[in-house]
Amino acid sequence: MPASRFPSPPEAICSCAPSELKPPDAAEAQLTLARSLAADGRRTEAGPALAAAYRSPLPRIAAPASLLYARDRARRGLDPEAIKILDGVARRFPKEPEADEAAYVAARLLLDSGHEPQARARLARLAARRQGPHSSDARWSLAWLSYRRGLRDARERFAEFAASAESDELRAQGLYWQSRAGEADPEPLLRRVIELDPLGWYGLLARQRLRLAGAETAPFPRPDDPRQQTELPRRLQVAERLFGLGLFAEAGAEADRFVREQHGRYGELTLALAVYQRAERYDRAATLAESLLGYRARPNSPRELLAAAYPIAYPEQVASSSSRAGLDPYFLLAIMRRESLFRPDTRSAAGAVGLLQLLPATARRASIVLGRSIPADADMANPAVAIDLGAWYLSELVGRFGDPAIAAAAYNAGPRIAAPWAVKGAGEPLDEWVESIPYRETRRYVKAVSSAWSAYRLLAGGKAPSLVEKVPAPRPGAAF
Structure with a gap:
């Protein structure tokens, strides 16, 4: 059967008419349909199904539907309505897992709309619960608010966040910012951060502050340890x-x-x-x-595992393309690792294609600037084409924004969106700027890419990369 005759997930759900089901099953079908349509980028079509699920008397249906409905309202700029719905979730369904998430999202919306006292009150109630991911998120948010406001309790709040953290990465996050919040002797804390997060973002920042990072080129490709010949199964x-x-x-x-x-x-x-x-x-x-x-790589982990977790993929093409673009090859690999995990045929829901997930319009513009023939989508599955165009585009972003970490934010969110962030943050310490990126996805992306870049360089026997201390004002350049 041709692929076009198979229904997409939303159509498959629609074929089971909710009106023909019993009320509990119909409500669950409406919720599933709404989620599927939203995931498919069809948020307007998801509205009626979401509204039907939202009105369900069943907490297991109404609570997640209310949360989705509130997020939809917020996405449309209707923050007061979204906050009212979220407060209703926390009040009506206190035992459902969505209650804490609703309280946290409401607090974030209040912060974004300038209602800090109300947001702090909600965050304090969440933080007092001591358990759950949103309790930790609330403690972090309160500590960060104090730090940004220059309040004297910031150091203690970061220390509390670190002490209650459930992972080494989060402990490193708390200790790093404790060291930045007026610690008399930050060096012991920074060295502890490197121990906890040696190949991660906060380990990279700690090395930067201890002057252990460097701009010199790390050997490429790295000299992986030769493996003993073993008879294979x-x-x-x-x-x-x-x-x-x-x-x-x-x-x-x-x-x-x-x-x-x-x-x-x-x-x-x-x-x-x-x-x-x-x-x-x-x-x-x-x-x-x-x-x-x-999922916790360390420099002393078995070498064959580290080499596979951070592979030197397509080494000849990466070397030649990065050299032409004037780009650190390990930064190019770090972007590739995050974008496609080195699968050349990767295609996103937004239409991005290939190893570096370039949108067709971006690939077309890059090809025109470089004086090359415009690639078809099928061409972007060719590693040579994808890596060459991606390396050039990345180098343009680094040139425009002045630092690979900021360029990574532009690569993820788009330069038109990232440019105002960089303009507003010009002169701000880079670590604070990254922590304040408005999009959570982009914030995580910058940290993940920078972490992988640092890991690649350290595993090659080089130093962690040196980042700019303060955000430079962006220059004119690529806006596509």
């Missing part, structure tokens, strides 16, 4: 033979079958990493390595 031997015949997809599929058969046996699973990388299935290697690392 039969299925991996088949994968290696397929690789030797140039059958990369088939080699990767054989490695997939081998991994599924191992049921978590560490030693055997590590044997598949090199096969995946030779077959250019860097995404499989990175995913498997991160699962074996427990």
